[in-house]
Amino acid sequence: MGLKMKALKKSVWVFHVNAGACNNCDIEIVNLLTPKFDIERFGIKLVGSPRHADALLVTGVGTRQAAIRLREIYRQTPKPCIVFCIGACAGGTGIFEGGYHVAGPVDKIIREVDPNAIIAYVPGCPPKPEAMISGVLKVLSTL
Amino acid sequence: MKQEELNTKLLEIKGKLIDVEHKPHNRIFLLCESENAYAVNKFLFKNVALRFITATGIDSDDCFEILYHYSNDETGCVVTVKAFIRGRDNPAIESITPFLPGAEWIEREIHDILGIDFKNHPNLKRLILADDWPEGVYPLRKEAKK
Numbered sequence: 001m002g003l004k005m006k007a008l009k010k011s012v013w014v015f016h017v018n019a020g021a022c023n024n025c026d027i028e029i030v031n032l033l034t035p036k037f038d039i040e041r042f043g044i045k046l047v048g049s050p051r052h053a054d055a056l057l058v059t060g061v062g063t064r065q066a067a068i069r070l071r072e073i074y075r076q077t078p079k080p081c082i083v084f085c086i087g088a089c090a091g092g093t094g095i096f097e098g099g100y101h102v103a104g105p106v107d108k109i110i111r112e113v114d115p116n117a118i119i120a121y122v123p124g125c126p127p128k129p130e131a132m133i134s135g136v137l138k139v140l141s142t143l
Numbered sequence: 144m145k146q147e148e149l150n151t152k153l154l155e156i157k158g159k160l161i162d163v164e165h166k167p168h169n170r171i172f173l174l175c176e177s178e179n180a181y182a183v184n185k186f187l188f189k190n191v192a193l194r195f196i197t198a199t200g201i202d203s204d205d206c207f208e209i210l211y212h213y214s215n216d217e218t219g220c221v222v223t224v225k226a227f228i229r230g231r232d233n234p235a236i237e238s239i240t241p242f243l244p245g246a247e248w249i250e251r252e253i254h255d256i257l258g259i260d261f262k263n264h265p266n267l268k269r270l271i272l273a274d275d276w277p278e279g280v281y282p283l284r285k286e287a288k289k
Contacts, residue, residue, distance in 0.1 A: 064273035100282035101273065 008054050008080055009140050011043030015053035015077070019070050019106060021060030024126040025087040029057055032129040039133060050074075055082040055136075061089040061096045062104025070106070071113050082139055083110050083119045086132065091121045118143070146218050149191070153222075156186050161227075169220045180209065180226035181237035187213050188243055193222060195245055200253035202285050207234045207259055211246075228259065238264035256283040 016029055032039055033046055047053050050073045062070060074083070083106070088094035090106040103109060107119045122135040144152075153163065153171070159179040164172040175183050187193050193213035201208040207228040214221055228234045238261035240247045250261045251270040258281035261267060272282075281287060 064275065068275075100287070 004080055005143060008082075009143060011045070012054045012082070012136065012140070013045050013047045013052055014055045014057050014084075015047055015050045015073070016057045017050075017059070017070060017073055019058055019060040019066040019090070019104070019109075020063035020101075021087065021089060025059035025090075028126040028129055028132070029059065029086065032132050037129045037133065039136075042133070042137070044136060050076045051078065053077050053081065055084060057084050057086055057132075058090050058106045058110075059086045060106075061093050061099075061102055062106045062109045063101045064103045065101075067103035067109045070109055074110055074113050074117070079114075080118065082143075083107075083117055084132075084135065084139075085119060085121045087127055088123055088125045091123050094125065144191075144215055144217055146220060149215055149218070149220060149222075152191050155190075156183055159183055169218065171220065171222045173222065173224045175224065175226055177209075177226050177228045177236045180211070180224060181239060183224050183226075184211055184239045185242055187211075187222060187224065188239075195243055196221070198246060198249045198253065200257045200259060200283075202257060202283065204285070206230070207257060209236055209253065209259070211239070233260065234258070235260040235262055237262050238267075240264050255281075257281055258284065 018026055031037065050056065056073065056077060058070065060066065085091045085106045089096060093102055093105045096102050110117045110119060120135055120139045122132050124131055159175055159182055161174040161176065166172060173183060188195060193215055196212040196214050199210040201210065209226045209228065211224040212221055226236060228236055236259060238250055240250055241263060247266065248270060250264055251267060253259055254261055254267055255270055255272050
């Protein structure tokens with residue numbers, strides 16, 4: 001695990017998963033990738049496939065329909081990988097708690113696949129890009 | 144169309160209505176039974192030429208209500224047809240999609256979550272519920288498990 005973890009922390013490639021978000025968190029993630037915040041200076045890059053990703057940026061509550069896809073995406077991501085729950089919904093279902101369409105929160109869905117998954121939370125509705133950068137850097141310094 | 148002209152035109156359909164309520168100055172409710180809803184909607188859309196906004200489904204205590212909202216864009220007046228579906232077993236109402244295609248998806252959505260059968264709807268398939276959602280369970284009905 002030592003070498004794998006070192007390689008993981010070197011340059012984190014992220015894949016963005018929308019698990020039933022209202023798009024506000026997604027817009028902030030897009031904002032995060034723009035030159036203003038320029039997270040490529042930390043080696044963080046958005047990729048188009050979970051098979052290339054080191055981290056998943058999950059937004060949204062984790063709906064019944066999306067939960068199946070989210071589990072499948074987590075299975076396809078090479079391990080070890082970090083799951084970031086972006087926003088209040090992903091972190092703890094937020095205002096949708098107890099809704100008929102809710103299968104989440106996201107950490108519960110991920111833990112059904114892998115009980116030892118590395119899960120980080122960035123709360124906020126939506127969280128600021130600065131908060132996401134801070135969250136990513138805190139996780140990388142903790143691992 | 145001016146407000147007075149709209150009010151006069153609405154008098155033509157009075158026979159099919161239970162009641163007409165003028166709430167504030169720009170809000171009109173036309174109350175009718177579910178059997179007459181098709182004719183009232185067709186009259187508003189074809190003869191009065193109002194713009195269809197959307198429909199709402201409500202589970203009241205003793206009946207279901209379908210609210211069809213129409214706008215008279217010139218004055219900003221919103222006309223709502225409130226159709227009552229009596230009885231909780233097999234609630235059904237005539238679909239307005241055959242003459243108003245814009246209502247197709249909202250009727251499918253109401254069918255999904257309240258279980259109201261829209262008769263003569265061309266494509267009454269599941270729209271918004273998850274693929275693995277069980278048949279015959281309607282999440283926004285009063286008896287649905289909280």
